[in-house]
Amino acid sequence: MAGGLKKLLWVLPFCVAAPAIAQGAVSDKLRSETFLIFGIIVVLTMLVTYIAAKRVRSADDYYAGSGISGMQNGWAIAGDYLSAASFLGIAGLISAWGYDGFMYSVAWLVAYISVLLLMAEPCRNIGKYTLADILAYRNDPRKARIVGVVSVLTVSTFYLARKWSAAAC
């Protein structure tokens, strides 16, 4: 039962996108609106990608080495989080569970407050690019980087394990 439910959660977002298997996932009344909004977001994403690609001239630009404004960086981070998990997944959750799914999406948003106040605040104005850079700046660089690498690998392992189990169930 739990496995089936998990599978349903993963499949649901794709039901929103694919009319052939959208039986009951989207109400008939709102079907055209659903596809319209989906299409608009896809077009906007492509447009932003195109504009950004035109501006990049060297590998240096790719790493934001030439300096980008705070506003541009904010948009980039926002775009980063509009992944399949947050965008399609949340749409599927709201479609499947209604208010409960909506509450989940709110939690996602409010969690950024803790990122802002607890993580981003101490990094403010340091002028470093990654968390490991900041730790290395304030502490023994070699040890700090080892700690950074170990924590990245630990988090990634658990993150991957969850994805594997979801894909395999």
Add this chain to the structure above:
Amino acid sequence: MSRARYDWSAIAADPRFIDLQRRKHRFLALLMLFAVTSYFLLPVGAAYYSELFSRRVAGQINLGILFALAQFVITLAVALIYVRRANRDFDRSTEEIVRGAYQNRKAA
């Protein structure tokens, strides 16, 4: 490289720096407490005060939906309050301390 430019222990002992840290931590803790409280009212309200949350306001829209939507406004407001305070207050104090430390180093 820029490590050697400042006397870090002198900055750490600077009363202006200690004051800035205290003000900053108090501000962040209060803001965090406010954001967390306002968020946890949502699941608590939905679970234990469902009569209140399901009260209709207009058409299909009830208090629960409005409260959940209000979280988006509250989150944006918290972010803007922080940015405003950081730009106007914290950055200015930091700059003063840094300038003082730089002059001290030159004088020494």
